Amino acid sequence: MNAHTSFPASEFVAPLRQRQWADASPQVMLCRRVIDETHNVKTFVFSAASDRMFCFNAGQYVLLRLSIDGLEVTRPYSVASPPTRPLDLQITVKRTPGGLVSNWLHDNLRSGDEIRIEGPLGSFKLDGFASAKLLFLAGGSGITPLMSMVRMLTDRAFDLDLRLIYSVRSPRDIIFRSELDALAARFPNLGVTFLCSKGGPSRTGPSGRIDGSMLLRLVPDLAKRAVYTCGPEPYMTALRDGFDEVGVKPLAYYEESFGGYPSGVAPDDFAISSFVHFAKSGLEHRCAPGETLLDAARKCGVYVPTACQQGVCGTCRIAKLSGEVAMCDLGGLTSEEKSAGYILACCSRAQGTVSVDL
Template sequence: MNAHTSFRATDFSATMRQRQWADASPQAMLCRRVIDETHDVKTFVFSAASDRMFCFNAGQYVVLHLMIGGAAVTRCYSVSSPPTRPLDLHITVKRTPGGLVSNWLHENLRSGDEIMTEGPLGSFKFDGSPNQKPLFLGGGSGITPLMSMLRTLTDRASDLDVRLIYCVRSPRDLIFRSELDALAARFPNLGVTCICSRKDSSWAGRTGRVDGPMLLRLVPDLGERTVYACGPEQYMKTLRDGLGEAGVHTRGYHEESFGGDRGGVAPDLESAVLSSVHFARSGLEHCCAPGETLLEAARNCGVYVPTGCQQGICGTCRVAKLSGEVAADDLGGLTPEEKSAGFVLACCSRARGAVLLDL
């Protein structure tokens, strides 16, 4: 390769990096298309309004910033498209009864609309290691980040031994059903099993709960697999119990959960009255009201903290705690390593005494 060719290659790489949408600052996205997947699920196809390409890891999510009824609202949605197709980005949204954002998106977001997003974010990632035997376990709309992973592998014509077990309530709830059938037919190294938790006269496939015995029947080499799981919290709990019964080691297990309830954990009101939050970089101090979260304290002081699910799941509101103690009731939004490093989730943590945050 001569010097001129080398310069052109370097120049091209620099241009590509400039065009990549890969940082977590808010950016505009343009809705290009809306696809009806099932009776209550739609896929929204976006391009970057800045004419950039999307750069992310399969499994990650974006945070949507919306104005609904005059109020600012944020929500996290996993990316369902693969990073191998960088010109557009898909999110697949299930409409939930009473769901503010999912209902708004289904009823209002149309081709040509522009919204603000943050991303890519999240530590639930698939690296495609050649030594892996991936097992994807999805419950309901938890198939979305797994679909990004699966599409990445098939786009690359990977020869990895891949299994997907996808559980829904009924046949009408199967998202991407025709695509999954087509991929399984095209790639002999991909095994797809769909399971309905409820019996249905129109369903000839498997039914029941995905527990330990079922997993071992479907995947005899379960202990050799690297597991990527995503779904509602109750599904995830059953799954974790089943994998534990089957002897799967936690080092080969990766999960992303969503939904659920923090269980109505009552704050320690006495300590809350005597608590305060100090914001190191902002130089501000806030005396906490009973039950007030760190996120609420930050908002009351005008300190910006990015948020997503506000249930302790997504990890978007992760902040570094420099000193002090907090009471937290998160649902798995922090890894053990992040907790050891002093990070807390602002949406579901409450100060116990004086707390110093790196904000």
């Protein structure tokens, strides 16, 4: 009599696939745990209320749909957990002074609460390797999608040469520090550098802001690496300027940024007389200085689907028929979509008279 009974793998795989959560429709999630990461950062751990597994690419984000004081709001947050751990989903949120959603999450969301989450979304993802040498560059909260990548790579023990340079204001602002230290000690092919713009009496290691000379000093083989980077726009601008400064191009370059107007664009650039014509609706609206096309559409009663309202997610993509706009997008459109004449209503402002396909 056989002591062991074998079962076809398909009997296990098929049910798991049926339970996967991989479409962009909103799902009810249950908050399982809240973790204090730093003095102003918390991680929220979710599981699917419908008992599904999470299927996404490391680097992608989700949309949180919330009702705060009667106001329906949506915000994008990168997934910090890796796809190799599909039973929960984690987002890591920094409290922003005056921030509606981040403050609400920190002050109100507790274990056992339900919340609607939509995703996964985003084209910033690690689903292949352009090189056996990788360089991750993170600024502040930009560590979150890169942490998903680091966790996935170490979970699967990939034989890659990986360097992570994490720029923060001070040592107390380093998110995931103990985990990153432990991973670097466990995996000799993972090098982690914390770059603090402000040091302290007990601070060891490099200090200062990221620039070209700092990059070359920390990563001499920069030209042989594929770069993945995420951070606020000033940080991203400093990185781009740094690469130009030293005249070094990495083998590949992928970025995700958030917050603020792009470099060189000022609010005064929008202070011109402008009109938007909604072609399908037959309506025309005179725009106030700085008013976005999304604002104009709402005032006219023209529906535009929207989510992040920061030029990131691409939900409010519309076709521009004529005219010029100043668009402050943060990666919500591909180069092909821009070439085809698409713009994002949430971060586009008419320059003169503009006609859109709405």
